[in-house]
Amino acid sequence: DADVTQTPRNRITKTGKRIMLECSQTKGHDRMYWYRQDPGLGLRLIYYSFDVKDINKGEISDGYSVSRQAQAKFSLSLESAIPNQTALYFCATSDSLYYEQYFGPGTRLTVT
Amino acid sequence: ELKVEQNPLFLSMQEGKNYTIYCNYSTTSDRLYWYRQDPGKSLESLFVLLSNGAVKQEGRLMASLDTKARLSTLHITAAVHDLSATYFCAVDLYCESGGGADGLTFGKGTHLIIQP
Numbered sequence: 001d002a003d004v005t006q007t008p009r010n011r012i013t014k015t016g017k018r019i020m021l022e023c024s025q026t027k028g029h030d031r032m033y034w035y036r037q038d039p040g041l042g043l044r045l046i047y048y049s050f051d052v053k054d055i056n057k058g059e060i061s062d063g064y065s066v067s068r069q070a071q072a073k074f075s076l077s078l079e080s081a082i083p084n085q086t087a088l089y090f091c092a093t094s095d096s097l098y099y100e101q102y103f104g105p106g107t108r109l110t111v112t
Numbered sequence: 113e114l115k116v117e118q119n120p121l122f123l124s125m126q127e128g129k130n131y132t133i134y135c136n137y138s139t140t141s142d143r144l145y146w147y148r149q150d151p152g153k154s155l156e157s158l159f160v161l162l163s164n165g166a167v168k169q170e171g172r173l174m175a176s177l178d179t180k181a182r183l184s185t186l187h188i189t190a191a192v193h194d195l196s197a198t199y200f201c202a203v204d205l206y207c208e209s210g211g212g213a214d215g216l217t218f219g220k221g222t223h224l225i226i227q228p
Contacts, residue, residue: 033215042116042200042218043155058215090154098162099143099204101216103155 003027004104006091012110013081021076021107023091030096032074034058034066037088037106046089049074081111114139116203118219126227128190133222135184135201143204144184145216146175148197155200159186191226198223 004025013019023032030051035043045058047066055066063085067075078085091104115138125131135144143162147155159168161177161184168175172195174187184201202216 042220045215048215098160100160105154
């Protein structure tokens with residue numbers, strides 16, 4: 001079984017809709033991250049969390065919110081989706097030794 | 113603001129040849145990571161470089177880190193088709209904030225095509 005899972009894997013939604021992307025991990029890591037990937041731009045950090053009570057904005061947090069429901073679960077919400085949020089979204093976790101990040105399979109989101 | 117620049121962004125090469133991908137970053141950091149991404153897939157960790165002078169090798173790939181020059185290289189030896197992928201370097205924001213692992217800043221990726 002995968003250590004980092006994301007649901008849904010694909011989602012098409014309309015402008016203005018609220019949508020939640022979910023991430024779960026079985027690695028036992030405290031640190032979790034959300035990134036988005038756009039063609040030609042690499043990955044950019046949206047939010048990150050060091051534990052359930054510690055949530056921080058990343059480079060591109062506008063238009064997004066997150067919830068850390070438990071050590072193993074970190075959700076990303078788009079309160080009112082817009083077309084330029086169409087992207088591939090990755091969740092990641094990291095250990096506290098080398099801070100190596102482990103990525104989930106990604107969620108492909110299309111906002112029409 | 114931490115900036116990470118990779119070059120080249122696109123590389124087409126023949127099997128059997130050697131080549132190097134470069135990763136420059138704009139501020140002091142001693143944590144650099146290389147990832148591989150196949151089309152439609154997630155990122156796979158290749159190397160973790162944690163100190164100046166670090167060198168790691170796995171098969172036909174070798175990565176190095178020079179923190180004084182703020183430069184990492186990924187060298188491909190005798191390329192084979194299976195190495196075709198997009199390669200990303202990423203730098204830890206650790207030294208930017210003084211905290212720990214505030215997320216990675218990625219380069220834009222090098223799209224590598226290896227032709228028979």
